[in-house]
Every structure is written in structure tokens, then in C-alpha cells.
Amino acid sequence: MNSQALTESNRKYDAHQIARYYNLRPWLGWGRAIAIFGNFAWFILGLKWDEWRGVSERNKLRRAVHLRKMLVGLGPTFIKVGQALSTRPDLIRKDFLDELIKLQDQLPPFDNALALRLIQSELGHPIKEMFSELTSAPVAAASLGQVYRGRLLTGEEVAVKVQRPNLRPILSLDLYLMRWAAGWLAPWLPLNLGHDLTLIVDEFGTKLFEEIDYLNEGRNAERFATNFRNDPHVKVPAIYWRYTSTRVLTLEWLNGFKLTDTTSIIAAGLDPQAVIEIGVTTGLQQLLEHGFFHADPHPGNLFAMPDGRMGYIDFGMMDQLDETTKETLVDAIVHLINKDYIDLAEDYVKLGFLTPDVDIRPIVPALESLLGDAINRNVGDFNFKTITDEFSKLMYDFPFRVPAKFALIIRSLVTQEGIALSLNPNFKILEVAYPYVARRLLMGESPQLRRRLLNVLFKDGKFQWERLENMIAIARTDNSFDLLPTAQMGLQYLLSDEGKFLQQQLVIALTEDDRLHAQEVQRLWTLVKDDLNPSRLLGAAIGILTQFSRERVAAILPAFTTSNSVKNS
Secondary structure, three states, X not given: OOHHXXXXXXXXXXXXXXXXXXXXXXXXXXXXXXXXXXXXXXXXXXXXXXXXXXXXXXXXXXXXXHHHHHHHXXXXXXHHHHHHHOOOOOOOOHHHHHHHHHHOOEOOOOOHHHHHHHHHHHHOOOHHHOEEEEOXXXXXXXXXXXXXXXXXXXXXXXXXXXXXXXXHHHHHHHHHHHHHHHHHHXXXXXOOOOOOHHHXXXXXXXXXXXXXXXXXXXXXXXXXXXXXXXXXOEXXXXXXXXXXXXXXXXXXXXXXXXXXXXXXHHHOOOOHHHXXXXXXXXXXXXXXXXOEEEOOOOOOOEEEOOOOOEEEOOOOOEEXXXXXXXXXXXXXXXXXXXXXXXXXXXXXXXXXXXXXXXXXXXXXXXXXXXXXXXXXXXXXXXXXXXXXXXXXXXXXXXXXXXXXXXXXXXXXXXXXXXXXXXXXXXXXXXXXXXXXXXXXXXXXXXXXXXXXXXXXXXXXXXXXXXXXXXXXXXHOOOOOOOHHHHHHHHHHHHXXXXXXXXXXXXXXXXXXXXXXXXXXXXXXXXXHOOOOOHHHHHHHHHHHHXXXXXXXXXXXXXXXXXXXXXXXX
């Protein structure tokens, strides 16, 4: 059985099948391992040689080019690593960063004639019978494929994405070696990853194999578009299924600017800060609302469009969170906001970062020390690198671990953080994340969120006035946030059967400690009075009472109808 037969027999990633194949052919693995080790050893030796001779500064551009070419030469797996690093200006020095950015969409294309033949063979028709226009050369080349710009015979402008040849055997061998290395390296890693490092490799492998199935990518794009169908800030290209197969994807062409191209963004009259906020907010929506998130949001896959929308492309690497995980993530952010470190430690247990049998009591002071002043730091001071560095110290003392499921979440968050740093090094990512969570809780669209709001507002049986003030103040930092619908929904909730407990608690809150809490109420009114002017309040109250009356009438009518029927009989 050859390598092509191995991968074509099962289009999904199967670590055990791949291992069986290469275990019987160890010379294939040895050759690739030697090539990888040799390339990195030669690169590091070059850096040291420059350092010993005192010419590091003079040769830095040469070494940066060497790094980029080395990753390209090693193939798609290592290009992916380079792409991830290209979004981290806080980790990579500028000369290396400038070269790694080219890995996002400036990779060398494969043979043009081969690509055109692949389009024809995959779609089953000559090029001229499908496209009125098609660029003679690719307009972009990425790690897994290259893109042509064209126009359908029906007039739509499209991007035609063609997969690089022989990808599955290449990925299979690299993943086999990564998995083998994970088994050897696990005991030596400081971040307590050893318990499931091979599972993280398997998660990555599963997603890579999904990414090279363009039919799967098309389905992902349509699902993503459905999730954001009512969001005016997000644009997802339409998929043209008639011209799409496993290795060719035809989609709507999007015009826009790469998120790292700050000059063009400003020249187009766009505000980089607003672009960042859209990116961070939509990222949070993906994780905390929809549970279906883009796991590879590097600047080559996100565009600032001239009309201010964020354009998303490349939906090959996506992942899904279950409801429990989404709710626990919301809990964790709420507990971080409120500095409830005991509850936060329990969230880590629920998410799998700590096992259920771990005593969390000694962990709580360490979390407080690490995360205590997070809200006062900007993303340059408090980022995932900081967290990783400081958690690495904790992990020597406490049994933290990274569940395989969270490897892609962390990658997605790290990448988005890197984009924010590229656009504005002083941007406070928490200033977007906190208002988003506060707005969601205050709006209380679901029973789960309403329960979380109550958990925030009541602690040890007492109403936390300061927390409500803080949440409203934080939510109102977004100028588009309107407090009136929230107040209207809150009043409707109070009048419902579900809100009876809250009615009692509010009466107790207003009179607890044997005093009327007039000062707290006055502070709240001062905070919200501009949003809740009398005319708007009157309209909202009439709407609530009308709805309330309709519900009462609807409840009475069936009984009235039944009574009349009995009498008439």
C-alpha cells in the first residue's frame, strides 16, 4: 500500500492507521525527521555564528529570509506554525515578523498548468464553459492551496481556491512525527501538558484533515454566515456549490484590506480601533453565543472592508463548543470580572484544566495574585504570553493541564490578540471583552443568562449594589448599548412567575441592614437617567402593561369559552 492509498482510503484523520503504516516503513519517518532536525539545527547554528562574530545586526534580514524559506521548504505543517507566529509582535522580533507575515498569503504557488487541470478534472468541465474570466496566475498562495480571481458566465465575481497536490501524505507523515515527538517530549515539558499532548496533536490533525476537504469548508462557511445573518458588521462570502468539489472551492470575491495593513485601513476612512472592536466582539460571539468558532483567524483570513464590515474567509479550520462549555466560559469571565477566585478555580475544574479530585483551596491565592489586576492592564502587558509565563510557574506547584479541546480555542484567542497588537499596541482587549459580557448578562435573553446575572448581583444572600453599578457603567462604554430594552426586559421578568423570587430579594435588598438604601438607588438613577427619560419610560411601561394584559386575557379566554360551552349545552 502506498502513501496515497493510505490517505485516500480514509479521508478523515486516523492516528492509529497512519502509525501502523509508518511503523512498517520507519525509513520514511527517519528521512523526514532528519530533514526537519537538520533544517532547524542549521538555522540556529547560523544565528549563533552571527552572534559569535558580532554581525547579528548586519545579518538579521538574511536570517529572517532564511527562516521563512526554511518553513516554506518544510511544507504546510510548518507554514501553519509560521502563520501563527506572524500574528505575535510581542513574541517575534520585527525583522522575523516582517518575513513571517508573508506566509499568510505570499507563498510560492505550485505549477499553474497543474492547477488549471485540477480545476477541470474536479469540476468536470473545461474552464471556458464555467468562467468568462480567470486570472492567468494565482492572486494568492497559502499553505494548503492557491486562489484565482475570476468571473462566472452568469457575471458573479468569484475566488477559485485550488488545493495543493499530494497534501494528505505530507500531512500524515508530519503528524505521525509530531505525535511520536509528543510522546518523548511530554515528561520534559514545564506546562503540565504531558497528560494529553498526543491528544492535542490528534486534535490538530483532525482539523487539518477537515481543512483540506473543501466541501466541509463550504458547509462551515454557510453555517458561520447563518450565525451572523443579523449582524451588520460581518460579511461571509457566498459559496457556489455548482463549481465546488473536495479540492476546488468557488466563492464570492471580497474586496478589503488585511488587518495588518493599518495604512490602507486609515486611508479608507476606517477607524482601526473600531475594526479591532468588531474583531474581538465577533470572536467572543463565536465562542460564547454560537459555540462555533473560526480556529485560524490570522490576518490573511480577515479583511476590513471599505464599508466598515469585517470580512471572514477560509472556514476550513473550525470547531464546536457544547452548551455546558459555553456557559462555563461565561461564568469564568463573570468570576474574573468580580474577582471571585474560588468560583473561578471551580470553573477550571469544570473546563478540565484541573481534575475534580484536586484541592483548589491553595490554588485560589495563586490565581488572585496572577489575575488580580488584569482589568487594569492593557493587552501588551497582560496577554497570553504573560499568562503562559506565569502559569508555567504555577504548574510546577499545581496540577493544571490544557485539555485537547482547548488547544484550538487558545490558538484562536492568541491569534486575535496578536491582530489587536498589530493594529494598536495599547489597545485594551479587556475593555471590549468586559462590556460584551456585561451587555449579554444585562440583556438576559435566556434563562441561563438571567440566572448568571442573579449570581453576579447576589453574593452570600446580599444584593451587590456596586456590582450592578459597575456592570451598567461597563456596558455603557459601548455607545450603541441602549439600556431601555434591558430595563423593559427586567420589568417583564419581575412581573412574571419566574421573577417572584427576585421581587422578594429586591425588597430585602432595599431594606437590608435595617436601613433604606436610598443612596445606592440615587447613584443608580444618576448613572442611568440619561437613557431612561420620562417619555421613553412611559412608552416602555405602556408596552409592558399591554403585553402583560394580553397574556392575562389569553389565560382567561380558554376558561371563559369553556364556561359558555357548558351553559349552552
